[in-house]
Amino acid sequence: MASKSSVTQAIVAHPPIDGIRQWRYENVNIGWPADYEAIVEITASGICHTDLGCGTAPDGSPGFPVSPYPRVLGHEGAGIVREVGPKVSKVGPGDAVLLSFEFCTQCHSCQFGAPGYCSQFSHINFTGDGKTFSTANDNTRNVAGSFFGQSSFSRLTKVQETSIVKVNELIKDEDELKLFAPLGCGIQTGAGTVTELASAKADDTVAVIGLGGVGLAAIMAAKLRGCKSIIGIDRVAGRIELAKKLGATDGINTAEIPDSLTDEVRKITKGVGSTITIDATGVVPLIQQGVEFTAHQGKMILLGVAPMDAGLQIQIVPYMVTGKMIFGSMEGGVYPEEYIPQMIRWYRSGKFPVDKLVKFYPVEKYEQAIRDMENGTTIKPVLLW
Template sequence: MNGSTSSVSARAIVAREPVQGKPDWKLEDVTLRQLESNELLIRIVATGVCHTDLLFALMPPEAGPYPKVLGHEGAGYVQEIGSKVQNATVGDAVLLSFQFCSTCKNCKQNHPAYCQKFEELNYSGDPEVFHVADGSKSSGSFFGQSSFSSFAIVKDSSTIKVTDLIKNEEELKLFAPLGCGFQTGVGTVDQLAAAGSQDTVVIMGLGGVGLTAVMAAKMKECAIVIGIDRVPERLKIAKMCGATHTINTSDSELDLEEVVKALTGGNGPTITVDTTGNVNLIRMGVDFTANRGQMILLGVAPMDASLDVPLVKFMQTGKQLRGSIEGDTAPSEVEEFQTAITEMHTGVAIKPVLIW
């Protein structure tokens, strides 16, 4: 029934305009506007924290209005549905992912991550989804969900019904990161790169996305799987997840290209995946990737970053430089969210998940 959500109250992490280059987050009381016909009201039980959320909390106001509620790895239960929603009913357990138009060529060919309206639908948001206690309105619908909130208004294309797959609420909480980070790592290795037993794989950056990429490479029985990071704890976990080798980049004397080449029989990896967005690492990755190999970019580099590629040499190597969104797939306590965000930056937390 449309109209009743105007009185729904929630607690949400509201991002306001950055202060001296740092995000300004605050847990606040909010109310939600009414549902539209293609939307659902979701009681959020857990939300994964992704670097994309941190990036958009630092964007200048012209890139998207403040205040705003971010979050795009939500999991929860349907409380109410709009009149045109058909993919879930009240009471269903759902995972939340990105939004897509369903009508463009890529969507019709089952590549919704490359929807022609991806940026418009997922980044811009709706400027009046939340009403904040001070009387101001807060932007929502980030990635069709804005799930840094105990209740969220979610677009139907962002909703994946998992009622028959989830045993209970505690299990649903564990799967919250599947909506973005996990599907990105697995999808990139499995679908986009089409990795197999003949491949040697390097994963640069071992956060949630990188570690799921390691697991995917292991499941695809890749011959060599090398995890690269500067945090010892992550390197240990990568070995547990299936990495055959790990490299610690905190060593200032390290010649990364030389080590990677040595571990891959002098050829370099056939698949290199970067999750860091670090331009220096990306440049090295392009260099040490094997001839005819794939260099795949997952990490978000600075907006003004660029890469100089010697065109003749690049042509002669037959390498591919590819970008990946959501892996080309079809889709701790809330009060401690500041700790989760801090530990994500330092590497202490592999994949922070906020529990509502």
């Protein structure tokens, strides 16, 4: 970079007014990278419901510890490295990169488990850095960044080294770099939950509740694993039809079923239930039914973000004798540097058609992209810079 700070463009989230998000596409200042940071010029960035939640809730509201407004969000970035800090070793200027979450590298989960369960995950990914950017007009007001180590809703952004996956040898061209932008969060979460956490096999029956980008990635992964039965559950008919094209053997429209969801799943599975149940909604009544229709010794995996004070009702002894398991998935339980290349290889072989989920929008049309995602007409909007 030519000077110690540069002006760039970003989608800046300002405090909501009467619950309505106040996002503006505007100029901000960005400085040089710190020791373990890189400056990345963003080519494309997916929009995730987490961005919307963290850019709409008022400061101080219960939930994740996000930095005070104004803030730059975005956590499914793809781009080109322009500068690196003095201690960055994995990439250099000119490298093509996909961006994922940040992790501490030192805790037990980072060293012996999966970094998505990092003991510092919420703090370092949601809080980020309150001084990554500053207002362009006077350079005196801080604008928070480093959301998930990247804040990819900015043309130029500082990225933590742990969030970077180098893909020079994995992509054919810039169009593929744009297409793969969402792999670093939503897509890897859905797919990794099936292939890594659930270890799905051919004799499994998989039920996925909620067919957004995460849920449909789970559907694709279940087909890739050859699961004998794959049930897609949603209230939007178009998403159920897409799930069937991507590998679902059955679909349940919760807006139309005459009986309970539990009854419908048991009808399809001849009374057994699903051996793997994945919730991608965070809707407590649906999760409760998911626990009920999960088969004995089956796995109920939670992906959707429920209200912070939400809970489930479980009768301990009846639950104990079923041998069911309930656990959560953070980022699919994967190492992005290993799993993102795997997803690209699956795509290349025709087994993981992520292109069926993505619709591109110029960054100036970000409000339209959000509306289309919220009303269900677009599964995974990707902003092009």
